Amino acid sequence: MTRGLFITLEGGEGTGKSTQALRLTDRLKASGHDVVLTREPGGTPQGEALRNLLVSGDPGAWSANAEAMLNAAARETHVRQVIMPAIAAGKTVISDRFMDSTRVYQGFAGGADMSLIDALERAATHGLLPSLTLVFDLAPEVGLARAKARGTTNEDRFERKGLPFHAQLRKGFLLIARADPQRCAVIDASQSPDDVFSQCWSRVEEAMQRG
Numbered sequence: 386m387t388r389g390l391f392i393t394l395e396g397g398e399g400t401g402k403s404t405q406a407l408r409l410t411d412r413l414k415a416s417g418h419d420v421v422l423t424r425e426p427g428g429t430p431q432g433e434a435l436r437n438l439l440v441s442g443d444p445g446a447w448s449a450n451a452e453a454m455l456n457a458a459a460r461e462t463h464v465r466q467v468i469m470p471a472i473a474a475g476k477t478v479i480s481d482r483f484m485d486s487t488r489v490y491q492g493f494a495g496g497a498d499m500s501l502i503d504a505l506e507r508a509a510t511h512g513l514l515p516s517l518t519l520v521f522d523l524a525p526e527v528g529l530a531r532a533k534a535r536g537t538t539n540e541d542r543f544e545r546k547g548l549p550f551h552a553q554l555r556k557g558f559l560l561i562a563r564a565d566p567q568r569c570a571v572i573d574a575s576q577s578p579d580d581v582f583s584q585c586w587s588r589v590e591e592a593m594q595r596g
């Protein structure tokens with residue numbers, strides 16, 4: 386059995402990742418792939434419980450180091466119980482966020498200790514790296530306005546961290562993409578949903594050809 390692809394979607398708030406994750410899932414399924422769509426923090430009952438603690442409430446409730454630890458606990462469970470078994474069974478896994486979110490939200494923008502982040506990443510991912518990471522790039526003013534307009538959930542703890550934090554997120558994700566162009570593709574998320582989808586799909590097709 387061939388191992389399946391592992392695709393992650395990353396970026397700041399309101400960049401349209403979740404919509405595109407669904408569209409990619411539908412397109413891949415329509416072309417005969419077995420797809421698991423999942424998200425972080427989350428993807429398992431334990432991870433979803435940690436997600437509730439992380440994404441709602443007072444923006445200052447957790448330090449960046451504590452956030453990194455909670456995300457790592459959710460990720461380790463997710464990788465071991467969901468992602469690795471699916472890839473081993475030849476399924477394509479699409480995760481709405483993964484390790485780069487911790488590097489950027491907690492590390493680059495949040496100021497967490499980078500040696501802690503490195504150690505947690507090693508333990509949580511079990512050495513698993515995405516085959517492709519789509520980095521959704523958008524001006525933070527636009528993304529935050531979109532996220533606010535959506536405003537249907539109480540998952541706004543990070544949205545409320547203020548514009549300078551969100552400007553750092555954009556910079557951090559672009560730095561990661563530039564440092565690892567083999568794995569990462571920057572997607573211009575300011576375009577229409579159809580155009581954004583075409584950008585994503587052509588990257589996914591390339592990744593499938595690479596195998």
Ligand code: TMP
Nearest residue numbers: 425426440456482483486487490491543
């Ligand atoms: P979202 O997936 O709906 O964007 O919500 C998840 C939130 O959690 C988002 O604000 C980013 C944040 N987050 C982190 O801060 N670190 C992480 O490692 C992950 C996976 C998410």
